[in-house]
Amino acid sequence: MLTKTLTVALVGNPNAGKTTLFNALSGLRQRVGNYPGVTVELKKGRYSAPGGLPVSLIDLPGTYSLAARSPDEMVAVDLLLGRRPEEPRPDVVVSVVDATNLDRHLYLTSQLLGLGEPVVVAVNMTDAAAAQGIRIDYDKLGQQLGVPVVPIQANKGVGLDALTAAVLTTAESGTIPRGPTFPPAFDAEADALQAEIGPDVPAFLTRRLILDIGGYVEQWLVADRGPALRDHLAAARQRLAAAGHPVPAVEARTRYGWVKAAVGAAVAKPAERPVTWTDRLDKVLTHRVWGTLVFLALMFLVFQSIFFWAKPLMEAIDGVRELSAKAVAGWMAPGPLRGLLSDGIIKGVGSVLVFLPQIVILFGFIAVLEDCGYMARAAFLMDRLMSRCGLSGKSFIPMLSSVACAVPGIMAARVIENRRDRLATVLVSPLMSCSARLPVYVLLIAAFLTDGYPGWLPGLVLFGMYLLGFTLAPIVALLLKRTLLKGETPVFVMELPAYRWPALGNILRRMADAGWAFVRRAGTVILAAMILIWALLYFPSTAPDGTSYEDRVAAAEAAKEEAEAKVKEYPEGQVPEEVEKAAADATTAANAVNGEWKRNSLMGRAGRWLEPAFEPLGWDWRIGMAAVASFPAREVIVGMLGMVYDAGDEGGDDTSALQDAVRREWAPGTVQGRYPVAVALSVMVFIALCLQCASTLAVIRRETGGWAWPAFTFAYMTALAYLGALLTFQVGKLLS
Ligand SMILES: Nc1nc2c(ncn2[C@@H]2O[C@H](COP(=O)(O)OP(=O)(O)OP(=O)(O)O)[C@@H](O)[C@H]2O)c(=O)[nH]1
Ligand SMILES: [Mg+2]
Structure with missing residues (x-):
């Protein structure tokens, strides 16, 4: 009778469905995707077997064999060989295999049988095998392999009870399998x-x-x-x-011979492999010309939709933000606390939160691409380009994942075997535009490149910002592979999994997780940054002449409201000139006091001191300081602009308040007003190329084992960003 917690590890080739099984059993929701190399870390879960026995379940990265070659495979092999001090070897190993690919998947199983641990084989994807006319006699297969074999369909939760029962029986009997006989x-x-x-x-x-x-x-x-x-x-x-019996051929010969005999005895396949949808689709999607065109069209579609689908949702969130701003202004007396709430939190954090819909939509698209099996094709298509830069198509998956977020993207590089290639991939992945850059792009494109331009332009410019990363990352990789990380170009070997309909549940879950992560980030890191920035913009709150800015602003605002009320007394179009002028003057005066306060604040003084560095980029101190302040987290730039530009409670009908505020502040007479498009692009290029993300630096440190590489990445990207912004503004100025 088993009494202690049973430790069960799920082991199998990449993309066999281990994580899907792990999620189905444990009720957790680790990431799954239809391409090899989704899981790169060990993950643990728990569940109770019938009868109440606690089971500790371990999900592992996929591996093709016990001769691990890449760091993710090493994680799995380490555990199996008992090389993880903090983790005992599992009590039972569940070998997860793909029913449509038994000849290859059972190779690893045959190795697992020699580990001196009880093994149960879970044959997954039984639905796909049935659809291909593959018939498997599971009892016979069990006899051949010498261990229990259980058919399952992990994505629908079929066969899980039988699997657990087999695991318990095997654990209880403690039978150690023998595996193939060597010479x-x-x-x-x-x-x-x-x-x-x-x-x-x-x-x-x-x-x-x-x-x-x-x-x-x-x-x-x-x-x-x-x-x-x-x-x-x-x-x-x-x-x-x-x-x-030369090594290692003796192993391959022995094991493949053994697998062939087992499959031959237990599996009946149709004489001819039927032509599948995957074959038909791949004719186009992996074609050098058509495939590349489809890839580009797909990306363009993604960015166009992000731009337009998100708009109504974004306006709704902005509406809520404006209402809360009004409420706070109405209920609270002027003072630091009201300033903090309305300026720091509502204007600052609110300006960032408005972009939630874009983030969620972007993650939805990426989840669809990952789940249907397109990811591996994109890697295949890009292999040609990547190999010119000394890398292989394998490096493209981390890069493409970085479009959502560089942190999982960089971790995905663990599937790359060679250390130098892996490093090169890690160092260029942050150049890919991640979702945190999206708010900046959308804000500036909506403000300066939408009205008066054809409808396809915003999406195209957004696409262009992503292309910038897509183009520069391989170039930087090439330079790295020629200098610091000199080495041969790896050969591209990757399975192209069968296409599958994306599971709606998976997609929605990914979107919800991404949305929630963004909201949490806004409520923690960004909130903290906003409070600090607010304080730096608020203090000192007395002018050099000893007057209180708070009082002066209140007086100026009151005068402005009074003047505006006067205007409203007249019917539209019949306002006397002097009344209208008084209102305009009052607004200018209020803005002037506000502006003077910010310029004299600690942040303003620092900004003006640094202004000469920002000037060649077309920026004033406010943009410059917003860019500097967003080094820990990119979204801060949007929040800080919301604060310094006073994205108040007067948003227009169909644009966000911040967008209006930016347009208002980049007024004629300023450099930004004269070349708004050039300045907007220069800010966007800077954000696109700069490594403004503490989490990315931390993950580079973890993956490379020291501070040297993150420091290097930070330095080269900051230099690239500055030069890129400089070039953009100077060229833009010449052209306009
Ligand atoms: N048709 C079908 N698809 C399945 C089944 N089980 C899993 N899948 C799909 O197979 C793909 C791979 O699943 P994962 O669970 O991510 O595979 P994995 O073994 O964890 O892969 P790595 O983490 O890359 O090693 C996903 O698209 C799943 O939705 C199944 O029984 N039938
Ligand atoms: Mg997995």
């Missing part, structure tokens, strides 16, 4: 080596030690036992080769 000569060598290194290294490791030349077990045992072991190994391998 006697090999067994003899393994036994001899075992006798030499002693019983504290388990037999399965000794076998891996011989099989994986220069592998990971060899590296660590040689380091542990001294170089003599290496000579022994070389001699053993030489003897095996002489006996006609």
Whole structure:
């Protein structure tokens, strides 16, 4: 009778459906996607088996074999070989295999059978196999493999009870499977080596030690036992080769032969593989010309829709923000607290939150692309381009994922085997425009490149901002691969999974998660930044002549309201000139006091001191300081502009308040007013190329194991951003 918590690990080739099974069993919602390499970390969950026994479930990155080559595979192999000190080896290994691809997936299973742990095989994707006319006799397959085999369909939760039951029985019986039989000569060598290194290294490791030349077990045992072991190994391998069993071919031969026999006995396949939808679609989608055109058209469509679909939702959120601004202004007496609430929080954080719909829509699109199987095709299409830059199509998936967020994008680079290629990919991924840049783009495009321009232009400019990253990232990668990270161009090997209808549930969940993450971020990091910025803009609140800015602003605002009320006394079109002029003067006076206060604030003084650096980019101190303040998190630039431009409670009918405020403040007479498009583009280019994200720096540090690479990335991207903005403004100025 089992009493203690049972630890069960899900192991299998990439894209076998491990995470889908993990989610179905544990009720958690880890990311799934239809391409290899979605999971790159170990994830844990729990559930109760029938009868109440607690099960600790471990989801692992996919791996093709125990001879791990990339860091994500290493995570899985480490756990199986007992190399993770904080994690015990699992009690039962569930080998998840794809029913449509048994010949290949069972190779890893055959390796798992030699690990000295109980194993249960879960045959997943049984629906897809049935659709292809593949018939599997599960009992027979179980007899052949020597372990329980359970058919499941993870995405619909079919067969989970039977799987759990098989896991419990296997755990209870503790039966250790035998796996394929190796040639006697090999067994003899393994036994001899075992006798030499002693019983504290388990037999399965000794076998891996011989099989994986220069592998990971060899590296660590040689380091542990001294170089003599290496000579022994070389001699053993030489003897095996002489006996006609060279390493590693002996393993492939033995295992594939064994898998072939098992599949031959238990699986009936149609004589001819039917032509599937995947084949038909791939004719176009992976075609060099058509495929690339479809890719570009798809991206354009995505950005066009982000721009237009989000608009009504965005206006609704802006409406709520304006109402709260009015409410606060009405209820609270002037003073620092009201200033903080209305300026810092409602104008600042509110200006950022307005962009929630765009973020959610962008994540929805990416989730669809990932879930239907297009991601791997995009990687395949881009392989040609990437290989010119010394990388392979594999690097494109981290880059494309970075369009949502660079943090998971950079982690996705773990699937890349070679350290130099992985580093190059990590260092250029932050150049891809992430969702946090979207608010800045949308704000400036809507303010300066929409009215009076053809309807397709906003989407195209937005697309252009993304293209900037798409173009520069490979170029920087090329430079890196030619200099700091010199090395050969890797060969592109990647499975193209069958296309699948995206699961609506998955997509909605991804959108909800992204939306929630954005709101949480606005409520924490961005809120904190806004409070700080507000304080830097508020203090000192007394003018050099000793008068209180608070009082002067209140007086000026009152005068402005009075003058405006006078205007309203007359019917439209019949307002006497002097009344109209008085109102305009009062507004100018109020703005002037406000402007003077901000200019004299701590932030204003620092900004004016730095202004010469911003000038060549076409920026005034306010834009410049907003860009500087947004180094920890990009969205801050929008929030701070909302504050300094006073994106108050007077938004127009169909544009957001901040958009109006920017247009109003970039007035004739200022550089921004004279070249609004050039300035807008220069700000956008700066944001596109700059690494303004503390989380990205932290994840680069974690993935590269030190501060040197994040510092390098930060430095090169800041320089690139400054130069890019400079060039954009200067060229834009010449052209306009
Ligand atoms: N048709 C069908 N699709 C499934 C089934 N189980 C999972 N999928 C889909 O298969 C794809 C891969 O699923 P994941 O759970 O992400 O696969 P994984 O093994 O975790 O992949 P990696 O993390 O990359 O190793 C997803 O698109 C799932 O929706 C199934 O039983 N039938
Ligand atoms: Mg997974």
